[in-house]
Amino acid sequence: MRIWRSVLCAVLCLTVVLGTAVFFTSCDGGGNITVDEGTRAEMIEAEKDKTFQVMRSGVDRSNTEYPFVRAMDEFEKTYGRKIDFVTCGYGEWTQKVMASIASGSPIAVVNTSEYEFPLYAMKKYAQPINGLVDLESEYVSKPISDLFMYQGKHYVACSVGAGEPLIIYYNKTMFENEGVEDPMDLYNRKEWTFDKFKDIAMKFTKDTNGDGQYDQWGLCAWYQWCFFGGSAASVCKINDEGLFELNMDNNPALIEALELIQSGWYSDNWVGLEGSDIYTSFYQQKNAMLNEFIWAGTNIMKAKEEGQFAFDVGAVGFPYGKNNPDRLTYCFLQGFSILNGCATPYSAGALIDLIMKYNVMDVEKNKQEGLLPEEWANHYDELASRPFNSAMADNAIDGGKSLCAAVAGGMNIQQALETYKPVFAALIKEANVIPTDKVEHDFTTIDLDFTGGSMDGILKAGDHESLSVAIEGDCLAAKSDVYAVNGDLDLFKLDKTKYPMWGYKAYKVTFEYKVDEIPAKDISVYKFTMKRDGITGSMNTMEPSKEAIGEWQPGEVLISGVADNEALELVVTASYAGNIYFKNIKVEEIEQ
Numbered sequence: 001m002r003i004w005r006s007v008l009c010a011v012l013c014l015t016v017v018l019g020t021a022v023f024f025t026s027c028d029g030g031g032n033i034t035v036d037e038g039t040r041a042e043m044i045e046a047e048k049d050k051t052f053q054v055m056r057s058g059v060d061r062s063n064t065e066y067p068f069v070r071a072m073d074e075f076e077k078t079y080g081r082k083i084d085f086v087t088c089g090y091g092e093w094t095q096k097v098m099a100s101i102a103s104g105s106p107i108a109v110v111n112t113s114e115y116e117f118p119l120y121a122m123k124k125y126a127q128p129i130n131g132l133v134d135l136e137s138e139y140v141s142k143p144i145s146d147l148f149m150y151q152g153k154h155y156v157a158c159s160v161g162a163g164e165p166l167i168i169y170y171n172k173t174m175f176e177n178e179g180v181e182d183p184m185d186l187y188n189r190k191e192w193t194f195d196k197f198k199d200i201a202m203k204f205t206k207d208t209n210g211d212g213q214y215d216q217w218g219l220c221a222w223y224q225w226c227f228f229g230g231s232a233a234s235v236c237k238i239n240d241e242g243l244f245e246l247n248m249d250n251n252p253a254l255i256e257a258l259e260l261i262q263s264g265w266y267s268d269n270w271v272g273l274e275g276s277d278i279y280t281s282f283y284q285q286k287n288a289m290l291n292e293f294i295w296a297g298t299n300i301m302k303a304k305e306e307g308q309f310a311f312d313v314g315a316v317g318f319p320y321g322k323n324n325p326d327r328l329t330y331c332f333l334q335g336f337s338i339l340n341g342c343a344t345p346y347s348a349g350a351l352i353d354l355i356m357k358y359n360v361m362d363v364e365k366n367k368q369e370g371l372l373p374e375e376w377a378n379h380y381d382e383l384a385s386r387p388f389n390s391a392m393a394d395n396a397i398d399g400g401k402s403l404c405a406a407v408a409g410g411m412n413i414q415q416a417l418e419t420y421k422p423v424f425a426a427l428i429k430e431a432n433v434i435p436t437d438k439v440e441h442d443f444t445t446i447d448l449d450f451t452g453g454s455m456d457g458i459l460k461a462g463d464h465e466s467l468s469v470a471i472e473g474d475c476l477a478a479k480s481d482v483y484a485v486n487g488d489l490d491l492f493k494l495d496k497t498k499y500p501m502w503g504y505k506a507y508k509v510t511f512e513y514k515v516d517e518i519p520a521k522d523i524s525v526y527k528f529t530m531k532r533d534g535i536t537g538s539m540n541t542m543e544p545s546k547e548a549i550g551e552w553q554p555g556e557v558l559i560s561g562v563a564d565n566e567a568l569e570l571v572v573t574a575s576y577a578g579n580i581y582f583k584n585i586k587v588e589e590i591e592q
Helices: 037-046 069-079 091-102 142-147 174-179 183-188 192-202 225-230 250-266 280-284 294-307 346-367 372-386 397-407 413-431
Strands: 025-027 033-034 051-054 082-088 109-113 162-172 217-221 237-238 244-246 288-294 311-317 329-332 333-338 446-448 458-460 468-472 475-479 488-494 508-516 527-533 535-542 553-559 569-575 579-590
Touching: 025 162, 037 475, 051 091, 051 579, 069 346, 082 346, 109 346, 109 446, 162 294, 162 372, 174 192, 174 288, 174 311, 183 192, 183 311, 192 217, 192 250, 192 288, 192 579, 217 280, 225 250, 225 329, 225 397, 237 397, 244 413, 250 397, 250 413, 280 288, 280 294, 288 294, 294 311, 311 372, 333 346, 397 413, 458 468, 475 488, 569 579
Parallel strands: 051 082, 051 109, 217 288
Antiparallel strands: 025 033, 109 333, 162 288, 162 311, 162 329, 237 244, 446 579, 458 488, 468 475, 475 579, 488 569, 508 553, 508 579, 527 535, 527 569
16 A cells, blocks of 8 residues: 655745834843833824734634733733734644735734744844834743844744753653663763763664564654754754855764764664554553653643553653753744734734733643643753754755655765755755745636647656656656655646746646545645745645545645745645546636
């Protein structure tokens, strides 16, 4: 059975028509821009007739106990004005943000994470928040917010507790039975090193039933790229001009992290999993350690209360490499931004202040209610005081995940670096392009039926040797070896010189398709993307029908507008794809 899988991720290039705001601020003794409350109240009053849009993905405003909702309620009561709350699921967050910018009416307040920064600052999607948000507030985490600085200005406000460290959760009972020293004791002595961690993981990696295959491992983990945090490494960096730059040459920290990844997933195989879920594998004591962010702690403690396992669990920060003497810790980072050109920047700043307050109150409440062991909560705080994040420097290259996957699959590290260097260089070149003002282009409907057997305007998109794209009968066939491709595979694309698609427009793509086989489980398998020179502009997925096995079925995908003045391509992408057949592909513009 071939496995069909689709992972949605996007690096978007949008154009923003810059808005103009007048800032009435002052500086404190340290030279920081501070908020003048009197002036802000006047400016909020001046904004009262303008729509104040706010969005927080995954939040239902009816949940009145949620800190974000409590902040909105207090704002409306304090300032006597209504918030236009934009509902948004996690999967549609990016599209809604970008659509608002492309429309010329940006949402004022949006949640932001490491995945959007520094791209949002570079592309001018977001505006500096200095003078709009009280960054000197007791509720704001300075170490975390400072990581979101770009060219000397803050773009994201992060509350205390917003940095979520990467943690190693471990089975204390297994450690005691094996006579292995407790990782927290090693950490406290500053001996929780890569070498010690690897030795311990290998000690727990065993063939317990004598069948010649490992059935117990030192670690279960989903993320390879997070290992960069242990050596404070990144594939790229932000240079003095504020642009992405490759950081792959003479980078011992990067080599150190890649060596640990290769040891765990390939050469020594101490990373493993029973089944497909790290939690279940850990609870069944198939792994001595589990690697996840701090949100896993609550899941683990609840599972123990429910009787899913009975052993004692410890929690310790990720180990440190020799190239990380300051013991910086990989933290998932999130906060709130103000989109550039929004109509209500002062209202946005006041609301973000309240969000910070209620976020901290919620963190303190959870601590008091004892949802986590006190020692865990204190350790989390200590780790978050030394935050590091490679994803921000590596925004342009999707975190370097493809490099990690190649190394984890056994490719020689130096060969992998040389292989991906030109790939990443091309992505960085595109990411460093600063958008220009919007230009309107006419679009002509694209209608392809393939009955004549012509490949005119159809190009093979992927360069993998296992992929073939050709006309078979009256259809277009995209075929690939399922086991030869690790990650997303671009199948075919429409030549943008013959079939150009343009930004600032929305499209409907209709087609007929069939497949040789699909899994019993319903998951997305086709990914339709608009790209420019290898950078994704907009994408959407569709759920395959089991009726498509050997039989033609209709398909439809809506592609949201993306701000881009250049000709774009329609690219069909799949992951671990076998054989997909298409006919009657039609692309129409949706009037907005």
